[in-house]
Amino acid sequence: MPPYLTPVKPVRRIRYLIFMKDVLILALTTFGGPQVHLAMLYERFVKKRRYLTESELMELNALCQILPGPTSTQTITAVGFKIGGPNLAYITLLIWVLPAVSIMTAVGMGMYYLEQHNLSLRFARFIQPMAVGFLIVAGYRIGQKVIKDQISLALAITAALVAYVFRSPVMTPIVIVAGGLITALTYQKHERMEKKPLKIQWANFFLWAGVFIGAAGLGAITQSLPVRLFENFYRNGSLVFGGGQVLTPMLYNEFVAFKHYLTREEFLSGLGLVQALPGPTFCFASYIGALSMRHSGWSGQFWGSFVSTAGIFLPGTFLIYFVYRFWEQLKRYRVVRASLDGVNAASSGLTAAAAIALFEPMAPYWPSVAVVLITMGILFFTRIPPVVIVICGLLAGVVL
Structure with a gap:
């Protein structure tokens, strides 16, 4: 032919x-x-x-x-x-996130419906301490990987103390950037690699930065809740290193401790339930967005979920498009590789601070403490999938 x-x-x-x-x-x-x-x-x-x-x-x-x-x-x-x-x-991004986003949006709407109709949420009472158990184990495993020397240990402890004492979302980027700058100074420990001239296509970087600045400015001017939700999640999505476990303390500080859009119980219930879903744990943002606009009706909750989901996923998408094209050249710079050690260590400290803050109110109640410890034991010593653990917790809540 x-x-x-x-x-x-x-x-x-x-x-x-x-x-x-x-x-x-x-x-x-x-x-x-x-x-x-x-x-x-x-x-x-x-x-x-x-x-x-x-x-x-x-x-x-x-x-x-x-x-x-x-x-x-x-x-x-x-x-x-x-x-x-x-x-x-x-299209890949859309297909990948849509199932979990749809479920977490429905869960957020359903949670508010139950609260409005004074229906009991006791069936989810074990999910909240289980979520703390998940977070503690995740933080421990992250620490095992990223804390390699005395510097990273000191950074993790400092980050945990700062985040615990100053529970403001403003502290999160400061802690992460400071950690990266400190370990960047130790670049000489890393192997020298032959460098090639960087050939950078800036379009997606300017897109990322433009949305970042534009959303912040528009939110400040309009004070519109959907715009501010988009900006909040876009900012968090632009600063989180290390996956959903590190995102958790950032979202807790922002939407529970600082802005009070969700109660601690609502946050923990959603955090536990997202462990039982396939796909990315970042879909937790959809749940938070829906509950943040609970007083705007069904359409408002859907809109809150949509803008929150877009906000959390777009930064990483723009940045992977940007960096992918010159990654081969960038990874040869020792300063870049060295800074990641501090970013990761600081992130592990943030996770530890969130776990402590979430566990504190449970400490006086031995059943909650027992559920946290049992969840940790199952995760550490068995291969039972998280989805099975969460389903068992829901069933126990219904039966008991």
């Missing part, structure tokens, strides 16, 4: 459709956080479909780990970008 008659586009279109079906399957079946997500991406994208090699997948995942935002979401979006460019990447 002559080259001009070769059906290239139909074949490519079929390949894209198969890829999108695979993304949907993953969105409905991937429980357990970034580590489990990566294993399932490997099984489906590398071993089964051969969309890319193992080394290519691991490199993309490493890149996403050093960027702010949801690691699993950025990785799967980057795979879509590699296969079919930016359009397929955006």
Whole structure:
């Protein structure tokens, strides 16, 4: 067949459709956080479909780990970008987040409905201490990975103390940036790599920065709650390193301790329930957004969920589009690699502070303490998936 008659586009279109079906399957079946997500991406994208090699997948995942935002979401979006460019990447992002976002939005609306009709929420009473158990274990495991020396240990402890004493969302970016700057000074410990000139395409960076500044300015001028919600989540999504566990203290400080959009019980119930869902834990933002606009009716709750979801996921998407194009050159700079140590150490400290703040009110009540300890024991010493633990907690709440 002559080259001009070769059906290239139909074949490519079929390949894209198969890829999108695979993304949907993953969105409905991937429980357990970034580590489990990566294993399932490997099984489906590398071993089964051969969309890319193992080394290519691991490199993309490493890149996403050093960027702010949801690691699993950025990785799967980057795979879509590699296969079919930016359009397929955006569709990939939408398919990946839609199931969990839909469920958490419905949960947020349902929670408010129960409260309005004075229906008991006692069925979720075990979920709240279980969420604290999940957070403590996640913080411990993050610390094991990122605390490598006395400097990182000191940074983690300092970050925890500062975040615990000064419970303001303003402190979060300060702590993270300070941690990165401190360890950047130790760059000489890192291996020197041959550098190549950086060839940077700035469009997506300016898009990210433009939305960041524009949303902050528009929110300050209009004082519109949907705009401010978008700005709040966009800012948090631009500053969080380390995944959903690190995002938790940022959201708690912002929306519970500082702005009082949610009660502590509502926050913990949503945090526990999101552990039982497939897909990205960043979809917790959808739940918070819906409850934050509870007094605006069903349409307002949906709108709150939408702007919050867009706010939390867009920064990481813009940044992966931006950095992906010159990652090979950037990772050769020792200062960049060194700064990540401090960012990660500070993030682990923030997680510890959030776990302490959430556990404090439970400490006088031995049943809550027992649930926290049992949850931690199950996570540490068994392979029972979080979804099973959460379902058992809900069933126990209904029966007892």
